Amino acid sequence: GAVVSQHPSRVICKSGTSVKIECRSLDFQATTMFWYRQFPKQSLMLMATSNEGSKATYEQGVEKDKFLINHASLTLSTLTVTSAHPEDSSFYICSAMTGGIGRDEQFFGPGTRLTVL
Amino acid sequence: AQSVTQLDSQVPVFEEAPVELRCNYSSSVSVYLFWYVQYPNQGLQLLLKYLSGSTLVKGINGFEAEFNKSQTSFHLRKPSVHISDTAEYFCAVTPKGYQKVTFGTGTKLQVIP
Numbered sequence: 001g002a003v004v005s006q007h008p009s010r011v012i013c014k015s016g017t018s019v020k021i022e023c024r025s026l027d028f029q030a031t032t033m034f035w036y037r038q039f040p041k042q043s044l045m046l047m048a049t050s051n052e053g054s055k056a057t058y059e060q061g062v063e064k065d066k067f068l069i070n071h072a073s074l075t076l077s078t079l080t081v082t083s084a085h086p087e088d089s090s091f092y093i094c095s096a097m098t099g100g101i102g103r104d105e106q107f108f109g110p111g112t113r114l115t116v117l
Numbered sequence: 118a119q120s121v122t123q124l125d126s127q128v129p130v131f132e133e134a135p136v137e138l139r140c141n142y143s144s145s146v147s148v149y150l151f152w153y154v155q156y157p158n159q160g161l162q163l164l165l166k167y168l169s170g171s172t173l174v175k176g177i178n179g180f181e182a183e184f185n186k187s188q189t190s191f192h193l194r195k196p197s198v199h200i201s202d203t204a205e206y207f208c209a210v211t212p213k214g215y216q217k218v219t220f221g222t223g224t225k226l227q228v229i230p
Contacts, residue, residue: 004160032216034216034218042222042223043207043220043221043222043223044161044207046217046218046219049216049217091158093160093161095161097216105151105163105166106218107163108153108160108161108162110159110160111159111160
């Protein structure tokens with residue numbers, strides 16, 4: 001099946017620094033990628049939809065200047081948490097959608113645990 | 118807009134016993150339905166999906182789910198659970214023709230030896 005990777009798997013940073021998380025589709029091209037955030041003991045909340053070559057679409061309440069998304073190629077999307085604060089600590093998960101068979105299925109990455117001190 | 122309700126936040130069950138995890142949804146349009154499993158500190162893995170056709174859907178790891186349009190439900194079942202099934206399970210819905218997925222709040226399945 002389609003494989004999605006995320007890097008890093010864990011990151012700890014100081015408050016005020018920026019952190020970049022990469023999401024890659026390893027064996028398929030993904031025109032659309034999604035970024036989710038999952039708080040402890042809660043469900044996944046969609047943050048933004050990332051389309052290759054165009055600006056991301058953010059969900060209501062998500063600060064686009066704080067969570068910068070770049071979908072530079074058909075296999076890579078990045079999420080940069082700018083000026084991170086402790087309340088940004090969370091589990092960030094990306095997913096990618098294929099354009100062919102199974103196009104209604106999203107393939108999820110393993111997630112990135114961000115801890116802001 | 119769509120919504121998904123998973124009424125049970127936690128379900129304890131003895132090993133080799135059957136289990137049902139409940140999922141109800143609401144939508145004004147036709148939808149696709151999914152069940153995902155999440156192991157600790159990992160991403161989501163698709164268990165099964167309903168797109169169209171037979172309302173009984175079989176997935177991986179011996180799980181199956183039945184789409185009931187009249188009751189707007191998509192309950193997940195397994196006739197005999199194993200310790201390795203201990204995980205959190207998410208029901209999800211997306212409108213046909215769209216990409217945005219709405220997730221339920223999740224059900225933690227705890228299999229007791």
